[in-house]
Amino acid sequence: MPALQNIFKVASNDKLSPRFHRLCIKSKPLIKDVKPGQFVHLRVRDGLEPFFRRPFSVYRNKKHLEVFYEPIGPGTELMSQLREGDDIDVLGPVGTPFSMPGKNIKQVVMIAGGIGIAPFLMLSDVLKRRNLDLVLLYGGRTMGHVYPMKEFKENGCKIFVATDDGSVGAKGRVSKLFSKINKDPKTTMLYTCGPNPMMAAVQAFAKKYHLKGEVACEEVMACALGACLGCSIRTTSGFKTVCYDGPVFDLDEVIFD
Ligand SMILES: Cc1cc2nc3c(=O)[nH]c(=O)nc-3n(C[C@H](O)[C@H](O)[C@H](O)COP(=O)(O)OP(=O)(O)OC[C@H]3O[C@@H](n4cnc5c(N)ncnc54)[C@H](O)[C@@H]3O)c2cc1C
Ligand code: FES
Incomplete structure (x- = not known):
């Protein structure tokens, strides 16, 4: 549409x-x-x-x-x-939406940093109807950056939190929580959104274990119609616009600088 x-x-x-x-x-x-x-x-x-x-x-x-x-x-x-x-x-x-996980997928892991959690509630609303292990790994700077996430819990998500100062959940970056991810490429699907260094860490982890995933990118935007090219990012197939070609890309496609 x-x-x-x-x-x-x-x-x-x-x-x-x-x-x-x-x-x-x-x-x-x-x-x-x-x-x-x-x-x-x-x-x-x-x-x-x-x-x-x-x-x-x-x-x-x-x-x-x-x-x-x-x-x-x-x-x-x-x-x-x-x-x-x-x-x-x-x-x-x-923009382009997330693609839905294939029939063989058993675990869906959403990995969010800060406000990067925003696209995932609706994704979990859709996926809760399927019999999946839904996991949310959330990283925030400190306690004030973590909110109750009641709706995610109601959708059956298992939630794991990390904060930089350890005031809530594990101390350190969200990558501290990657142990919660099943490393089976046939049955695990990753979705991530947040700061570029975090998404780059998810990409590196996925590459190591050959896991499939998608990333929702954020860039400063003007037109949001694919016309001004102001939101272009580097990908393995050249420059692409976040607003028109994205914001969702294959995890292995985006080149994080
Ligand atoms: C596809 C997409 C989805 C988004 N979804 C949300 C969302 O759900 N909730 C939310 O709070 N924000 C979201 N954002 C980010 C939000 O649009 C920006 O932060 C917006 O610019 C804020 O406007 P502002 O006038 O308050 O601050 P601005 O003055 O525009 O920005 C404040 C500071 O943040 C920097 N900045 C702005 N946008 C970005 C960005 N995308 N990446 C890195 N730095 C940035 C600016 O350079 C500036 O230094 C999204 C961005 C994109 C591209
Ligand atoms: S904001 Fe103009 S092309 Fe994306």
């Missing part, structure tokens, strides 16, 4: 933890069509500042279209001020 641009109403906008917020948008057409891994390109308010839209993974598509975000700059700070009934300009759904 081609991306459509529409004005929708905000249903709610709540703080879920000291760092993270959830914006719910009343958008019937989008919740029907969006797939896990796709994103929406939001204009957070009218006017010139911020000039460009901002891309956000779709966190969930239940009653409303949900976006999980961390205020880190002007766009997301303005987003955090939106209230029920406010208008929001949405372009979407944009």
